[in-house]
Amino acid sequence: MQLAMTVQKNFGAFTLSADIAVSGERIGIFGTSGSGKSTLVSMLAGLLEPDSGEITLDGVCLFSSARGIQVRPEKRRIAMVFQQHALFPHLNVRNNLLYGYKRCPAEFRTVNFATLVTILELEPLLDRGVTNLSGGEKQRVALGRAILANPRLLLMDEPLSALDDSLRFQIIPYLKSVSEQFGIPYLFISHSLVEMRLMTDTVLAFEKGVMTGQSSSEQLARNRMGQSSAGYINLLELCSMTERDGMCAYRWQGGELLLSAGNRDTAAGLFELSSKDIILFKKHPEAISARNLLHCSVAGLFESGAKLGVEMTCGGGRLVAEIVPDAARELAIEKGSVVYAAIKASAFRRLAAATSQTRP
Amino acid sequence: MIFSSTDYDAIRLSVQVAITATLVSLPVGFGVAYLITFVRFRGKVLLEVLVNLPLTLPPVVVGYLLLLLLGRNGWLGSLLNTAGIRIIFTLKAAVIASAIVGFPLLVRSLRIGMEGIDPQLINASRTLGARWHDTLLTVILPLSAPGLVAGSSLMFARSLGEFGATIIVAGNIPGVTQTIPLAIYEYASSPTSETMALSLCIVSVAISLVVLFLHEVMAKKMARKE
Numbered sequence: 293m294q295l296a297m298t299v300q301k302n303f304g305a306f307t308l309s310a311d312i313a314v315s316g317e318r319i320g321i322f323g324t325s326g327s328g329k330s331t332l333v334s335m336l337a338g339l340l341e342p343d344s345g346e347i348t349l350d351g352v353c354l355f356s357s358a359r360g361i362q363v364r365p366e367k368r369r370i371a372m373v374f375q376q377h378a379l380f381p382h383l384n385v386r387n388n389l390l391y392g393y394k395r396c397p398a399e400f401r402t403v404n405f406a407t408l409v410t411i412l413e414l415e416p417l418l419d420r421g422v423t424n425l426s427g428g429e430k431q432r433v434a435l436g437r438a439i440l441a442n443p444r445l446l447l448m449d450e451p452l453s454a455l456d457d458s459l460r461f462q463i464i465p466y467l468k469s470v471s472e473q474f475g476i477p478y479l480f481i482s483h484s485l486v487e488m489r490l491m492t493d494t495v496l497a498f499e500k501g502v503m504t505g506q507s508s509s510e511q512l513a514r515n516r517m518g519q520s521s522a523g524y525i526n527l528l529e530l531c532s533m534t535e536r537d538g539m540c541a542y543r544w545q546g547g548e549l550l551l552s553a554g555n556r557d558t559a560a561g562l563f564e565l566s567s568k569d570i571i572l573f574k575k576h577p578e579a580i581s582a583r584n585l586l587h588c589s590v591a592g593l594f595e596s597g598a599k600l601g602v603e604m605t606c607g608g609g610r611l612v613a614e615i616v617p618d619a620a621r622e623l624a625i626e627k628g629s630v631v632y633a634a635i636k637a638s639a640f641r642r643l644a645a646a647t648s649q650t651r652p
Numbered sequence: 653m654i655f656s657s658t659d660y661d662a663i664r665l666s667v668q669v670a671i672t673a674t675l676v677s678l679p680v681g682f683g684v685a686y687l688i689t690f691v692r693f694r695g696k697v698l699l700e701v702l703v704n705l706p707l708t709l710p711p712v713v714v715g716y717l718l719l720l721l722l723g724r725n726g727w728l729g730s731l732l733n734t735a736g737i738r739i740i741f742t743l744k745a746a747v748i749a750s751a752i753v754g755f756p757l758l759v760r761s762l763r764i765g766m767e768g769i770d771p772q773l774i775n776a777s778r779t780l781g782a783r784w785h786d787t788l789l790t791v792i793l794p795l796s797a798p799g800l801v802a803g804s805s806l807m808f809a810r811s812l813g814e815f816g817a818t819i820i821v822a823g824n825i826p827g828v829t830q831t832i833p834l835a836i837y838e839y840a841s842s843p844t845s846e847t848m849a850l851s852l853c854i855v856s857v858a859i860s861l862v863v864l865f866l867h868e869v870m871a872k873k874m875a876r877k878e
Contacts, residue, residue: 339775365778366786372779378772382794391790392780441780 293317293445293477299335299345299355308332308501317477320492320509322485327498329481333447336479337372338365349445369400371443375450377430379422385433386418392441400442403474411473412436412466428459432466439470446471446478452487461562461644464490485513486525486564486643517567517614518597524567524612528640531560539583539637545609550583552637562643567614569639572602573632574623582634586611590629593620606633655851658826662835663855669743669818669831670811673750674804677758681803685762686792690774707756711816714753718821722748746822746829750811757810758803765799766792798874805867809860832856 297312308328323329334340336347338354341362347355349370354363371392379388393405409415412432417425422433431451438446448467452460468491471478480491488495488509495512497505507515517524530542530549540551551563571582588604588611595601600620602613613633615623625631655663687693688700706714722729722739732739739745769792777787815833822829824838832852839849 334775337775337779339778364783365775366781366783368779369781370779372776374772374776376770376772378770378776380773380776380791382797391777391782395781395786437776437780447779 296348299342301342316494318493319479320488320495321481322495323498328501337370338368369444371438371441373434373438373448373451377434389436396442427455446476448480518599523614526565528563545607547607550637551640563640567612570613571634583637584635586633588633661827662830666831669746670808672747673811674808677751681758685759689766704756715817715820741823746818749817749821750814754807754810757806761803762799765796769795801870
């Protein structure tokens, strides 16, 4: 997918000005609330007309103020998954799913209804009304409906923000698998760096109506580490839990991590660990209260605001710790140094049951 | 109580006028409510004022203005007269009077129904390949159904009770334009016909009750479906 957007839109005190040229299949638009990301996708979908500029998708002009072109939304073949699902309340699940499919010209119909229903596990819901579905079920129906419209581009406007944490990470594998299975490129809009890393390769960052940068989602997370109160979020897939001394021992990349008892779940899972929760030692400490002490090798250092990120290889896994430059000097950390990383057992938080699809 | 044939005619004509006025107004009311709710255009405020005007005017004034417009020497009446169409003092005039007086109630209910539709549903429909008229028929119309039912019931009930505009523009001709309110007025004017006036009042109340009951049942059914 190749997208070029040079657009301006004015709403009184707020002006959105975007100059985008991006290609890829998994693009993210990142920004805080009010940064203009939803306005941008509305213009791309044809729901909002820019004041001026041009929008081209895969060489096809969708909007041009100079040439007087404004392709109607129904002609663009750009489907949307909305934050609040936007399911038609008067139609059951089946008819919601088929709404776009029936309106798609036959030559573009490549997504098979039965296959999609199986992937999204919607079979038992087909004849139910949509109003009483759970948040996760609603979002799966909304996703299926958009995919069945056989779009050339799928826009996902904060599709997970209406869901609680446990549901959010249950939906991500569905989001990824359907677009990958049917080869539909997508634009994923979110204010969550974790979602960006799980869902996208390239990210366009927006702030107050202006694009502030374009980078990989991993790079964006590192750049933001110094400004974010949560730091850099390490995503770890842990498996094979066994109980030991009232704690949970999980296997991780050939090693073992001890988690507090609150994480008692034998299933493999995706866990988050903040870079702020890792303490580095130059030498093996004599005794510490943290239950995890990992022998690591420094793979690289990066600056992020006033902080320094330390990327380490710990056994087969990788972790990023956050320190201040003074600490880096005291520890004499450089690429190739050996350090010990101490992590409290309570620092881990389960995001979802692990699958290969949640792996960043 | 034994009704005369003109009383039965008045009951039949009342129902006939109310049903026709409601059915004729529905598509127009839906279009106007759609314009006011979803379309941005100059003169929108003026349209809203015009739609609601009959609600604030005395029905007699509405009737008189209609008489000026549709009368033999009126602007529209003279044109229709040339085409051989007579409106004044016919059942058509009673339908027009009822339609105009009840129209604001219909539009208001429809508008409330339409304003309750989540704009994202319309956006979703468009991005899923529906043209605007497709969205209108498959999303806006079904989701406006509660407003449609409420507006139709109100309009029907209002038409059933219409008196002031009707008597001026359609007259009070038994068997032709005389509806229940006009017949009650005639009976009430005569000191010996109080019982007949009361009987027609009971009929009027009964019809209104049936309509309102049906409205409630349908509204509840729709709410359950949602």
